[in-house]
Amino acid sequence: MKIVVCIKQVPDTTEVRLDPKTNNLIRDGVPSIINPDDKAGIEAALRLREANEGATVTVVSMGPPQADVALREALAMGADEAILISGREFGGADTLATGTTIAGALKKIGYDIIITGRQAIDGDTAQVGPQIAEQLGLPQVGYAEDIRIEGEYAIVKRQYDDCYHIIKVKMPCLITALSQLAEPRYMTVHGIADAYAKEIKVLGYEDLKDMYAEGTIGRTGSPTNVAESFTKQAKAKGTLLTGLTVDEAVQAIVDKLDERHLI
Amino acid sequence: MDFELNKTQLLQRELFRKFAEEEVKPLAKEMDEAEELNPELIEKMKKLGFFGIPFGREYGGEGQDYISYALCMEEISKADASSGVTISVHTSLYCGGVNEFGTEEQKQAFLRPCVDGTSVGCFGLTEPGAGSDAAGVQTKAKKEGDHYVINGSKIFTTNGGFADYTLLFALTNPELGTKGMSAFVVPLHAEGVDISANIERCGIRAASNVVIAYENVVVPEFNRIGKEGEGFKIAMTCLNGGRIGIAAQAVGIAQGAIDETIKYVKERKQFGKPIAAFQNTQFQLAEMQTKVDAARLLVWRAAATKNAHGNYISQAAMAKMFASDVACQVTRECVQLMGGYGYCREYPVERMYRDAKITEIYEGTSEVMKIVVSGGMKLK
Numbered sequence A: 001m002k003i004v005v006c007i008k009q010v011p012d013t014t015e016v017r018l019d020p021k022t023n024n025l026i027r028d029g030v031p032s033i034i035n036p037d038d039k040a041g042i043e044a045a046l047r048l049r050e051a052n053e054g055a056t057v058t059v060v061s062m063g064p065p066q067a068d069v070a071l072r073e074a075l076a077m078g079a080d081e082a083i084l085i086s087g088r089e090f091g092g093a094d095t096l097a098t099g100t101t102i103a104g105a106l107k108k109i110g111y112d113i114i115i116t117g118r119q120a121i122d123g124d125t126a127q128v129g130p131q132i133a134e135q136l137g138l139p140q141v142g143y144a145e146d147i148r149i150e151g152e153y154a155i156v157k158r159q160y161d162d163c164y165h166i167i168k169v170k171m172p173c174l175i176t177a178l179s180q181l182a183e184p185r186y187m188t189v190h191g192i193a194d195a196y197a198k199e200i201k202v203l204g205y206e207d208l209k210d211m212y213a214e215g216t217i218g219r220t221g222s223p224t225n226v227a228e229s230f231t232k233q234a235k236a237k238g239t240l241l242t243g244l245t246v247d248e249a250v251q252a253i254v255d256k257l258d259e260r261h262l263i
Numbered sequence B: 001m002d003f004e005l006n007k008t009q010l011l012q013r014e015l016f017r018k019f020a021e022e023e024v025k026p027l028a029k030e031m032d033e034a035e036e037l038n039p040e041l042i043e044k045m046k047k048l049g050f051f052g053i054p055f056g057r058e059y060g061g062e063g064q065d066y067i068s069y070a071l072c073m074e075e076i077s078k079a080d081a082s083s084g085v086t087i088s089v090h091t092s093l094y095c096g097g098v099n100e101f102g103t104e105e106q107k108q109a110f111l112r113p114c115v116d117g118t119s120v121g122c123f124g125l126t127e128p129g130a131g132s133d134a135a136g137v138q139t140k141a142k143k144e145g146d147h148y149v150i151n152g153s154k155i156f157t158t159n160g161g162f163a164d165y166t167l168l169f170a171l172t173n174p175e176l177g178t179k180g181m182s183a184f185v186v187p188l189h190a191e192g193v194d195i196s197a198n199i200e201r202c203g204i205r206a207a208s209n210v211v212i213a214y215e216n217v218v219v220p221e222f223n224r225i226g227k228e229g230e231g232f233k234i235a236m237t238c239l240n241g242g243r244i245g246i247a248a249q250a251v252g253i254a255q256g257a258i259d260e261t262i263k264y265v266k267e268r269k270q271f272g273k274p275i276a277a278f279q280n281t282q283f284q285l286a287e288m289q290t291k292v293d294a295a296r297l298l299v300w301r302a303a304a305t306k307n308a309h310g311n312y313i314s315q316a317a318m319a320k321m322f323a324s325d326v327a328c329q330v331t332r333e334c335v336q337l338m339g340g341y342g343y344c345r346e347y348p349v350e351r352m353y354r355d356a357k358i359t360e361i362y363e364g365t366s367e368v369m370k371i372v373v374s375g376g377m378k379l380k
Helices: A036-051 A065-077 A095-109 A128-136 A189-197 A205-211 A246-259 B007-034 B039-047 B066-079 B081-101 B104-115 B174-180 B231-267 B279-307 B313-343 B349-360 B366-375
Strands: A002-007 A009-011 A032-034 A056-062 A081-085 A113-117 A140-150 A153-159 A164-170 A173-177 A201-203 B121-124 B140-144 B147-158 B165-171 B181-187 B193-195 B209-220
Touching: A002 A036, A002 A065, A002 A095, A002 A128, A009 A065, A032 A036, A032 A065, A036 A056, A036 A065, A036 A113, A036 A140, A036 A173, A056 A065, A056 A095, A065 A081, A065 A189, A065 B007, A081 A095, A095 A128, A095 A205, A113 A128, A128 A140, A128 A173, A140 A164, A153 A173, A164 A173, A189 B007, B007 B039, B007 B066, B007 B081, B007 B349, B039 B081, B066 B081, B066 B231, B066 B279, B081 B104, B081 B121, B081 B147, B081 B165, B081 B181, B081 B231, B081 B349, B104 B165, B121 B147, B140 B165, B147 B165, B147 B181, B165 B231, B174 B181, B181 B209, B181 B231, B231 B279, B231 B313, B231 B349, B279 B313, B313 B349, B313 B366
Parallel strands: A002 A056, A002 A113, A056 A081, A081 A201, A113 A173, A140 A173, B121 B165
Antiparallel strands: A009 A032, A140 A153, A153 A164, B140 B147, B147 B209, B165 B181, B193 B209
């Protein structure tokens, strides 16, 4: 069983700020991390490998050459193989073109289960995983909190607003992981040295161009344009009313609403 | 000359840093107050390989070098110096000694379990009457047939409360003084071994530090590391390497205190602005960071020389002498910058201030470091 985990290297948004003038992310000096949902996906894949003899874990990332360190981290956690999809032609992609690019590469790489994170903390779109599934014509289960394998099926516990769904899905399939899916293990000291001794396979445009219809990847394959991004302004300070009984409180709120002609 | 860490070391530092931040830091205060390390924390560190960094994969170690080890020591000690010294004594003193002087069979028997994450080691040299003057050791090992019988007492044995093995130094020929000293691996569960409660201390209170008494403890000849009479040389060699670990610990304590202080001075407002806006704060921190960087470079130099099998003895002594002094100065100034809050247990710099002092004392006092360094300067 070949488990493929798609990961994205993202800026650690707990340390990110927006440039107040340009509204772009200030990336200088911000550490890069594996997107948390994706990292849970790696952990889930490693546990599936441990529970299913003969299974392998391949980690795939699309990004600039610097994404190498994210793949090394995945190897140091215990992944068997890492592949980087990288090339200028893939740059400037929106989620559609990204999904197309990764799906094309996955056809070449091969898979039984594809695990992606639910969404990345930099864009928060939650679109790429489902788009890969659609492009590959695979059944997909999102928001996975637990995955196990039974024969040729994956049994997935899917988080819902007020309940769980237990879904039986035939492999090959795609599952999107929540960060609650599995607490990621740490790398080990020697695992890091081993990760750097391994080769990371790079798939460039030349390796993959046959997989794509013309104009479907990179900037030209991206119908989305970001018109503007901005930081939400902090709301004005509210009024705090204290020491009122319930009836007084209700009356005070009604008076305020009335005063502003809202009721 | 290369001042950059390589990619492997950078990612290893990332691992140590993240682990220290997530797993060690939240426990540091309660472990200090309880005067006990959290056993689960030790298990986690063993599992990730922190207890076997500079030892061969063929023995179950991590196969890394002394730079990686120094990075581990700094990052863990940034969060908690007690956890740091636990790793250092185990790694440099116990495992370092067995690795360097043990036979292949002895390494399989006594190094493997300690570097593969199963067991923990400690080091028994210091006695109530033999501190800096290690030649004053009184513990004796009497040969009887194919075994030795050990009698005596060791004090300030770090890790002794929970370790599985000690590298013990005892006189096999008391008439010869230091030349009559030999080294033994003694399992601490052996009959006749009596381990005291934790010695109450000013700092690194969570670390285990005990008195161990040996009464007619029988160990096979196989457990003797090196030849009879080589004990003193082995002990001194272990301590030379140990100083890299302790110097890195001191750098960690100092850097940890600076990091905590920076957070504080940005938030704390006095006279209408954050105290980070005052030039005194800025200059103090600039001076401190410069000293810590200098100390770190000394540590890395000594570690790199040890990796290259060069003569690192003076370098390690310089690193420890300087870094421990820096740790004491920096933690004192950090408490000062934080004022009354710095003195309170609510903030970690108070603990770091207490923890720093020991780095000037153990594994050779700063005065002993000066003897070592001046000894290498051919002054006589």
